[in-house]
Amino acid sequence: MSHTIREKEKLVLRVRRIRGQIEAIERALAEDEKDCGDVLQMITAARGAMNGLMAELVEDHVRFHVLDPVRKPTAEQAVAADELVDIIRAYLK
Amino acid sequence: MSHTIREKEKLVLRVRRIRGQIEAIERALAEDEKDCGDVLQMITAARGAMNGLMAELVEDHVRFHVLDPVRKPTAEQAVAADELVDIIRAYLK
Amino acid sequence: MSHTIREKEKLVLRVRRIRGQIEAIERALAEDEKDCGDVLQMITAARGAMNGLMAELVEDHVRFHVLDPVRKPTAEQAVAADELVDIIRAYLK
Amino acid sequence: MSHTIREKEKLVLRVRRIRGQIEAIERALAEDEKDCGDVLQMITAARGAMNGLMAELVEDHVRFHVLDPVRKPTAEQAVAADELVDIIRAYLK
Numbered sequence: 001m002s003h004t005i006r007e008k009e010k011l012v013l014r015v016r017r018i019r020g021q022i023e024a025i026e027r028a029l030a031e032d033e034k035d036c037g038d039v040l041q042m043i044t045a046a047r048g049a050m051n052g053l054m055a056e057l058v059e060d061h062v063r064f065h066v067l068d069p070v071r072k073p074t075a076e077q078a079v080a081a082d083e084l085v086d087i088i089r090a091y092l093k
Numbered sequence: 094m095s096h097t098i099r100e101k102e103k104l105v106l107r108v109r110r111i112r113g114q115i116e117a118i119e120r121a122l123a124e125d126e127k128d129c130g131d132v133l134q135m136i137t138a139a140r141g142a143m144n145g146l147m148a149e150l151v152e153d154h155v156r157f158h159v160l161d162p163v164r165k166p167t168a169e170q171a172v173a174a175d176e177l178v179d180i181i182r183a184y185l186k
Numbered sequence: 187m188s189h190t191i192r193e194k195e196k197l198v199l200r201v202r203r204i205r206g207q208i209e210a211i212e213r214a215l216a217e218d219e220k221d222c223g224d225v226l227q228m229i230t231a232a233r234g235a236m237n238g239l240m241a242e243l244v245e246d247h248v249r250f251h252v253l254d255p256v257r258k259p260t261a262e263q264a265v266a267a268d269e270l271v272d273i274i275r276a277y278l279k
Numbered sequence: 280m281s282h283t284i285r286e287k288e289k290l291v292l293r294v295r296r297i298r299g300q301i302e303a304i305e306r307a308l309a310e311d312e313k314d315c316g317d318v319l320q321m322i323t324a325a326r327g328a329m330n331g332l333m334a335e336l337v338e339d340h341v342r343f344h345v346l347d348p349v350r351k352p353t354a355e356q357a358v359a360a361d362e363l364v365d366i367i368r369a370y371l372k
Contacts (some may be wrong), residue, residue, distance in 0.1 A: 078159070088181075
């Protein structure tokens, strides 16, 4: 992955938060500390966070790997990439 | 949309089938001819068909608009586009 | 489907709007009147509308068919049904 | 959550596997050991596993909390619950 160091740190923090959410789900299931509806809500929240991470990484993938920043994309390619990113974000909301 | 005529015909047939599915849902709701579970299954099937159409069109969009076939993509770009298409298909299954 | 007449009319209007969206997609594909990004956005919007319809019908299904309104549900069942509906709505957003 | 001990153990193992997947994503992002396409595939796999867990728990929620096993559901309720579970599984595939 070729990201700036700052971007990478933000992504790692994001995954770490998701890990925390999964650990809380594990505890809730192992220790019967929550009722079923609460666990379902915790999974729903973790899924939202994973979708957000996915959207972020797919956007990077489109902009830096499918497009090649070294070979400047044409205006049409840049528009097509923006459209694609918007639609992926809508699906991952 | 710049597709070959044959490809375009296949896409139009696909949307027409989806329209038929939606019309059947409309009749089922208007005429009380089906029970609720049947209607839910009909919507689930129509959604599957729309996801399939979406996957097809997004793949075309990546290959013909985000990539620019005139400017031959690098090997890295081609691999990145394949990875993107695979992942989008997995999400739209 | 056992709904009040008013509710049924609202559902039918909803499906009719979705049919209009699908017809517009069909025209856009058949007549090359839109570019690929526009068609992708039209499908994204139709999918959103179908998810909204699905959420509505699943909620009715939970409240009127999985629960049996004649046999008054217990307070625990009512809470569990509300939690389920909330989660389904979150997934269908 | 009121599950048999055996069921609970299986659920906990499932979440633990998901945690392992998330930890692998965290390492991949932190250490630049994978390329972007690999990370996207790892997230796609983790999402599939979370959807499977969600489907399992939603099914339990419908059968043991929305339905009340103590008050035997009518045949209609049992059918409606089966339909609901099938549709949720289709959406979470």
